[in-house]
Amino acid sequence: MSTRTLLRGGTVITSARAGEVLTDTDILIGADGNIEAIGRGLDAADATVIDVSGRIVHPGFVDTHRHTWQSVVRHVASDWSLTEYLAGLHTGLSKFFRPEDTYTGNYLGALEALDSGITTLVDWSHNLATPAHADAAVQALMDTGMRAVFAHGGGAQQWGALPSTNDHPADDARRVRDQYFSSDDQLVTMALALRGPQFVVPEVNTNDFRLAKDLDLRITMHVGDGYWGKSGPIRKLKDEGLLSDKITYVHCCTLGDDELDMIAESGGTASVSPDVEMQMGHGFPATGRLLKAGIRPTFSIDVCSSNGGDMYGTMRTAIGMQRALDNAPSVDTGEVLERIGLSVTEVVRFATIDGANAAGLGHRTGSLEVGKAADIVVLDGRSLALTPMNNPIGAVVYSAHPGLVRDIFVQGKQVKKDGVLVGVDIDALRKRAEASRDYIVGEMPEAKLDGSWHPELAKKG
Structure with missing residues (x-):
């Protein structure tokens, strides 16, 4: 043969x-x-x-940031604000996930991505309540046969009252690195999903960055995500000497122009999640501002509990939004636009080679x-x-x-x-996903699956 x-x-x-x-x-x-x-x-x-x-x-497309574990509760957050998402899922439903549910969520979500043409996925895994959850998440990615970056993000317990005083779970990150990722030359590799300086006290942020350096891992973190992102996180990182070309900054919507310049000067990369950013109040997607600063944007699905999980739809949202922003001044002034600013050629590169570069995999994938x-x-x-x-x-x-x-x-x-x-039992996977969903939602009496549940309203009631 x-x-x-x-x-x-x-x-x-x-x-x-x-x-x-x-x-x-x-x-x-x-x-x-x-x-x-x-x-x-x-x-x-x-x-x-x-x-x-x-x-x-x-x-193959490269998704540079997805909370893959959430796929078993997909669309539960389709009408939610960021506040509702944090209450209903991140600190709500998340605590009921067993390791087997994490496996199912990651396996289902990663295969969904693969089935739609995403061959490389950065799994921003921030529901690792125990080492068994981390093991399940890693194994699921490996079982799909896709290329993936497992971004170890700890669990909801690492966040606590903000700014958090809880360090990233270093012992588990070290264990996972040694047990599964002793080589960086494999189909599934590792990164650290850190919370960033707006969510933790300075000492914790320093400890988390030191862990990434000790483990020789790339970092991916949320910044510029709505109100929290306006606290100058990039300036704080620069003041602490922590900016580098090994960091991917997710969202960037509400960062200052000077902060984008700092990212560009350090060689950092960025991930734009247009659907979620517009839905949950992160601010306008930063695609055009990133380009102006000299940063090549990349794309991510983000919370598949809210929006669809394919890159084609994400590209359309991103280009449509940026073209509207680019065209808006001419609508006000009456100026005739001769050409559109953002091209389809650029958008495809954001979703492929630029995404691969941001994941640290541009030497392997992202272009033919x-x-x-x-x-x-x-x-x-x-x-x-x-x-x-x-x-x-x-x-x-x-x-x-x-x-x-x-x-x-x-x-x-x-x-x-x-x-x-190839080699995927869709019917068995569907049954397994439904069983996980039923268990998780069943543990939270106020949760509903018909679209009527709004966590803040339920909480007040």
Whole structure:
């Protein structure tokens, strides 16, 4: 049996260079799971050939921040404010998750992401009440076969009264690093999900950063998220000498322009969660402000308990919001805009190579180039929404959706074939997810699943 695969004749969006689209192009996947060659009419007589002519082929998306464990209570927060989310889920339903529920949430949520074309996921795992919860979360990611970064975030108990005096659970983070991630050259790797200086006292923040340095791990943290984000967190980090190019700053909506400049100067990266930011009052997504500061934005789903979990929808929200913000001044002044500021080409790069760079994986994934991992998505060419094929990148941003994701490869292994995830028992997973949901919600009498539950109102009643 051949150990190489040839994708024949696709319309290839590479993300290697802005706007690069290669028509009628082959991709040869080597036995090691990396891309061996890209070109027309490649000769690979010993390879398994898959005809992708007339179909868009693009790099797997990179989600740079998702609380994956929440997938078993998806949409419970679709009408919630940030206050309701914190009360109802983060410090509410979260405490009823058993390790097996964490496993199910992570397995379901990660497969949801993979099924929709997200091949790399930064799992911001902040419901690790015990070491057993951490073990379950890690194992679930590994069992999906996707590329992931497990961002160890402790549990709700680490937050407490704000600003918190509780250190990040260092012993468990060290254990997880030693037990599962002794090598950084594997499909699932590790980072630290830290709370940031607006949520903890200075000594705790210093301790948490020291832990990340000791473990040689990247950091991902929330900043600029509504009111809390206006406390100057980046200035505090700079004053303490903690800014670096190993940090991804999530949201950034209410950071000052000077703080964005500080991030840019330090080489830091940013993650934008447009759907949740607009819903929960974080502020306007910072996409355009980040670009102006010289920072390449990336995209994240954030709380899948509230909004949908695919990158196509996220790209549309982000570009629509930023174009509206860019166009608003001309509406007031009557100035005629000759060109739109943010292009679809840029947006696709945010969702692919820029996301990979933010996750510390740009050398492995995020673009289709010889020598990189074959993390590849192939869309269904039969869709009328993509017919005729005039602008492939525009089609990906404005017309593609998870239902069009036909085939997916991660490190050269086909994990979705002809529209179906390979080796996944969907019916069994659905039953398991429903059982976890029923248990968790059943432990909180005021919780309801029909959309009528508002935690603050229930609390006052």
